[in-house]
Amino acid sequence: MKITTWNINSVRLRMPLVAHFLKTAAPDVLCLQETKCRDAEFPMKDFASLGYKHAAINGQKGYHGVAVISTKPLRLVEKRDFCEKGDARHIAVEIESQGGPITLHNFYVPAGGDEPDVEVNPKFAHKLSFLDEMTSWGADGAAKGRVALVGDLNIAPLEHDVWSHKALLKVVSHTPVEVEKLEKVFRAGKWIDAMRHFVPSDEKLYTWWSYRAADWAASNRGRRLDHILVSEALGGALQRLDVRTEARGWERPSDHVPVTIELSE
Known part of the structure; x- marks a missing residue:
């Protein structure tokens, strides 16, 4: 089973890129973040025409939004409102496989704004609270059984998940407090970092390159903000990883690229 995660930064705007990716990479399941549209506006007909007839959507007008689209039947498990802000940042589904059902969680963690100080930046405080709730959620058994967690977690935790560890220590997404919070999330669920x-x-590993770079490929100042985690029960099923770096250079691209994991069923 091939599962892809991709922060698409507006699914309607970038549907041609999504269609190209689905035709060439052919994942079984596509998890999108920042879809930026209400459920009724989601381009389901476009996906169905490509063979992806099953979907679970948690949309929001103009902001956030997560969706799971699949060639395989899905069962919606939940849409959890982390921090009770009404944001569409999570959706969970169950997918049948030969080894038994897989529960798949799709997350979009808050970016946290520009200033890594909870006293002056409520967006950063929200991000840390969101991570705290993810830790409690994981400790309560979210990773029991055959479970995968994917999405834009908006943190590059390791030294080689960023282009310069020293330069980014005070930059939101790689600050010590964020890294520590995400490590607690990992430990609470005993999650396996599938990409690593x-x-x-x-080794350097990136999934995001800023729009601000004049030449993203030449400067290569990337960060690994997108993640795929699997439970201990799925650890032995990991087969292959594909980070589609060239997607950052497509016409009118997202600043994130698709990341695909292949699991033995």
Whole structure:
């Protein structure tokens, strides 16, 4: 089973890119973040025409939004309102597989604004609270059984998840407090970092490049903000990883690229 996560930064605007990716990469399941549209506006007909007839959507007008689209039947499990702000940042589904059902959680963690100070930046305070709730959620058994967690977690936790560890220590997404909070999330669920299962931690690994760069490929100042985690029960099923870096250079791209994990069913 091939599962892709991609912060698409407006699914309607970038549907041609999504269609190209689905035709060439052919994942079984596509998890999107920042869909930026209400459920009724989601381009379901476009996905159905590409063979993706099953979907679970948690949309929001103009902001946030997560969706799971699949060639396989889905069962909606929940849409959790983390921090009770009414934001569409989570959706969970169950997918049948030969080894038994897989519960798949799709997350969009708050970016946190520009200033890493909870006293002056409520967006950063929200991000840390969101991570605290994810830790409690994981400790309550969210990772029991065959479970995967994917999405834009908006934190690059490791030294080689960013282009310069020293330069980004005071930049939101790589500050010590954020890294510590995400590590607690990982430990609480005993999650396996599926991407680093394939790419050693001392090798650079990015999924996001800023729109501000004049030439993103030449400067290559990336960060690994997108993640795929699996429960211990799925650890032995990890088969292959694909980070579609070239997607950052497509016409009118998202600033994130698709990340695909392949699991043995």
